[in-house]
Amino acid sequence: MEQAAVVDLTAVVVAVTQDQPRVLVTPGQGRASAADRRMARAELGSAALDALPSGPLEHRHRTLEAGLRAWVEAQTGTRLDYVEQLYTFGDRDRMSSGPGRSRVLSIGYLALAQEAGSALAGDALWHDWYRYFPWEDWRRGRPAVLDRVEKPLRRWAGAGDTRAERTARKERAIVAFGLDGTAWSDERVLERYELLYEIGLVAEARRDGLAGEGRAVDALQEGQPMAADHRRILATAIARLRGKIKYRPVVFELMPAGFTLLQLQRAVEALAGVRLHKQNFRRLVEQQGLVEETGHIITATGGRPAREVRFREEVVLERLAPGLRLPIARASE
Amino acid sequence: MEQAAVVDLTAVVVAVTQDQPRVLVTPGQGRASAADRRMARAELGSAALDALPSGPLEHRHRTLEAGLRAWVEAQTGTRLDYVEQLYTFGDRDRMSSGPGRSRVLSIGYLALAQEAGSALAGDALWHDWYRYFPWEDWRRGRPAVLDRVEKPLRRWAGAGDTRAERTARKERAIVAFGLDGTAWSDERVLERYELLYEIGLVAEARRDGLAGEGRAVDALQEGQPMAADHRRILATAIARLRGKIKYRPVVFELMPAGFTLLQLQRAVEALAGVRLHKQNFRRLVEQQGLVEETGHIITATGGRPAREVRFREEVVLERLAPGLRLPIARASE
DNA sequence: CCTCGTAATGCTCAAAATGAGTATAGGAGA
DNA sequence: TCTCCTATACTCATTTTGAGCATTACGAGG
Structure with missing residues (x-):
């Protein structure tokens, strides 16, 4: 009756460096499952598939998040700060291996980090996420x-x-x-x-066979594939992050202590994948009191020097409390 | 190493009837775990604890969502329409029983339904959710x-x-x-x-013992408790739904085919737990083209008769596509 | 030192979106 | 008919967007 499932914890660790959104990956070879290796051989030559840091939930992990942090640290040497659960995937046929085998559940997490200062362990490395999603x-x-x-x-x-x-x-x-x-x-x-x-x-x-549709698989294979269902988890993470930066000050988790407004804008653009109107962007950020000047001037801008700013920690308090802005009118839709 | 986990699927099925937000529950007695019964006896007299419909993931369930639907249907006779995954809970100590026992993961789901027309099976019934969260x-x-x-x-x-x-x-x-x-x-x-x-x-x-803090448990016991960690899951559902009604037309899943604007407002107010400004609410709904007139007039309003409206299905297309409204300026924060 | 190129900043302006009300219309019931 | 209770129509002063224009400042090249 009850079915015991193996639980896999998978992390999408994001950073923004040089105006590019990056994800922490490990070349798939080492950790690839039999299915992945089969895929690598059969369809993609013997190219290794990038994989997100991940590992099975074990009894020593008190919480799911703790288990995730442990795996990421073990595999990439990165200690996570901001972590958020994304979604739990568990289709019987899509990811688990043949029949009889117990089901595999994978719980995806989104973590925000900074590439600078992260001493990567082993073969872990940061890759531009648009390599997997060029569109x-x-x-x-x-x-x-x-x-x-x-x-x-x-x-x-x-x-x-x-x-x-x-x-x-x-x-x-x-x-x-x-x-x-x-x-x-x-x-x-x-x-x-x-x-x-x-x-x-x-x-x-x-x-995966894609037997469902029965249609011939197209010759086009867009974007670089990943091991297991990692590209799907990455897609979920990007979607969540793109939505979140619009109403919660999370971009700052990805910024260094001090930065210029343009740097901030570039980071948001990198994540959202679109360009923003410069003047309006800074008006928004400033008027909302999200940042404050550090007093320093950054001259390496390529143009007029810029004021350096930092995130105002207080907004977490100010902003998250008044969240009730809409109820009194906007609460509909 | 790898630990096999038992996966529990739990549903928060929501409806709004007579301006009250309701959840589908089953009196805990029948389905209560040993721990629940102990709790019931020890702390709460022999009162039965309400439980959300839930059941273990089994191999016959092709997807997690399918499993959830199956359990809800079996236990309450309700066939779900709108379903959305909420969160996966899996702390080692909080929910699972003693040491040695395998870990219990519970995946919570939010489902939106309508009380009218749902023929409940067994002892399932709808309860005002504020009974569990009076604050x-x-x-x-x-x-x-x-x-x-x-x-x-x-x-x-x-x-x-x-x-x-x-x-x-x-x-x-x-x-x-x-x-x-x-x-x-x-x-x-x-x-x-x-x-x-x-x-x-x-x-x-x-x-649950609450050994962590070591502090004496307060005498106050606010709100009606639920079986297992169901009240926590319900809290997650309410939070998610309150957030979502603000930017996605989901309230309509809870409305009958035809309704008046005040009915809609009351439904939103029931969910959000606050009162809204009437004129502005209707302006918002109308100007956004969320509804269209059915041509009927509802006279049982207690006042001037109201026009009956219905949800405009097209908005799902119009609205969800132009979602990119913010990037070009608001994308910051 | 002067001229560009590239940004950083300052400001303006018109068009929506909001927040709060005021005023009027139309049934049901006393 | 009068009263009570909504439903609807409109107003009005602010804010908040969306789009630009204009000015300021450094570094590099000449």
Whole structure:
């Protein structure tokens, strides 16, 4: 009856360095499961697959989060500060191995860190996250990948069995990828990845068989794949973080003690994958009292020197308390 | 090494009826664990503890969500529509039984339903959720419970060992409960419950031993307790839902096909636990195109008849796509 | 020293979105 | 018919956005 499950803790550790969002990964080889190695051989040559730091929950771990921290530290030498649970994945067929084997549950976590000062252990390293999701970076305009993806997407939408099915698919494609003039939504990262997976446009779909649809897997394999369902977990993390920076001062976890407003803006842009209006951005940050001047002047800006600022710790108090701003009117929708 | 865990799926099924937010519960007796029964006898007389519908993940469940739906249907006769994963709890000591026993993971889910038309099976029934969280309902002003709670809260804050500890505690209490003029935040439901648990102001704390603090458990036992860690899961659900209604049109999942704007407002108020400004509320809903008139007139309003409206399904498309409103300026914080 | 290039900053302005009310309309019931 | 109780319509003063324009300052090249 009750089924014992093996629980895997997986961390998406994020940092922003040189205006690029990075994730902490370990080349998959060492920790790859049999399935991963099979995949590596069969479909992707013998290229190692990047993997997120992760490990099984053990009895010595008092809490899930403690277990996660322990694994990340052991595998990458990084001690985590900000940590937040993301989602628990547990489809019977998608990740666990053959029948009979007990189910694998993976609990994903998002951690925010700073690359500077992190002495990495072993083969762990930081990779730009857009390497895995090239279609998510709109900072220099619409990514070219989208042109390659659009046709298969529309083909899939039109291939539904019933009329209703076709409408639903088309709607899904349009909303997720902002087709036909619909606006691109930076937060739909997971939906986009899931859709590409279903259509067979990402390597993991081929590996997992994708028997469901029965359709031939497309030749296109966009973005670099990851071990196990790590790319899916990473997508979840990006989506969550992109949503969160909009209403909670979390970017600061990724910044050094002192920074300029442009540096802050670049960090947000890196995460959100879009460019922001400079003047309005600083007005927002300043008027909200999120930062205060340190008194220092940074001259290495390439232009006029900038004032150095730091995060105002007090806002955590001020801001999180008055959270009730909306109820008295906006609470609807 | 790897530890096999038993996974429990627990559902918080919410509905709003007669302006009250309800949760689907089953009197704990039947499904209570040994620990629950012990608690019931020892601390709470032989009163049965309400429990959320829940059951262990089994191999026949293809996905976690499918398992959840199956259990809810079996235990309450309710077929769920909107379902969303909340959080996975897995502290070694808090919920699982004695040492040696395998760990229990509980995955909480939030489901939105409508009480009308749900034919309940067995002993399942709908209860006002404020029965478990009396301090969360501010619709008729500041709840009286808060007066009783404030003193122990301050005593706890002042009882920290170090100065830093006392400051931290005080800050936590102030932010969570809106003391000293700080605004009350409707979304901090979980923080408030956890704090009361730590201080020993909720019955579950006494049951679980609360050895950590070593402090005498307070005599006050606010709100009705629930089986296992269900009250914590419910708190998580309320917090999530209160946050979500502010930026996603989810209230409609709780409304019948046709309704009046005041009914909608009352539903939101029931969930958020606060009163809203009527004119501004309707302006918001209308201007955002969330609803459209059905053409019917509802005369049973107790006053001037009201136009009946229904949710505009299209907004899911319109609204969720343009989600990118903020990036171009607001994306900071 | 003067001129660019590149940013940092300061300000302006019109268009929404908010927060708070005031005023009027229309049934049900006494 | 009068009264009570909402439903609806509108106003009005602020704030908050979205978009730009203009000015200021350093470093590098000439």
